[in-house]
């Protein structure tokens with residue numbers, strides 16, 4: 174059984190979409206959802222989906238090996254960030270080489286980096302008069318939005334778009350593609366080790 178561990182800080186609609194996608198697929202399951210916020214919407218969704226959760230704080234993530242050891246115990250085939258806002262510490266990146274991916278709601282390398290999340294991204298795209306935006310799925314390294322790009326999909330930026338209307342269009346691309354890209358990565362991969 175291939176095992177996905179999800180990280181999310183927010184509403185968790187992508188996390189839920191991924192969990193539902195794999196629910197009826199033999200051989201892959203979302204074993205855990207981890208969050209840095211005890212009030213994150215993703216935790217309610219996990220409960221409904223019957224997926225175990227763990228909440229951690231800054232101390233556990235950045236200044237101890239607690240989250241690292243927890244992940245090692247879970248032995249994930251893939252760690253999937255879905256709206257997770259903290260930078261992943263180097264020791265975790267190094268412990269899971271090529272096994273941590275993220276989705277970013279714009280066409281990297283533009284509109285990435287610290288502070289570029291959620292509506293900040295969409296506002297910048299609109300203010301700069303971009304004609305298109307989209308999603309980028311990439312490997313995670315120890316810098317924000319910087320690892321090798323795995324997949325991109327595009328959508329138009331329309332006249333009169335607000336950060337909210339653009340976010341909705343980008344979210345649709347995320348729902349369509351993120352689970353499928355994850356499935357493809359897992360198919361290509363041999364068992365962990």
Ligand code: GRF
Pocket residue numbers: 181183184185186187188255256257276277278291344347
């Ligand atoms: C998504 O747009 C994702 O690209 C970004 O954060 C958002 C998360 O939304 N990294 P949700 O929590 O999955 O609803």
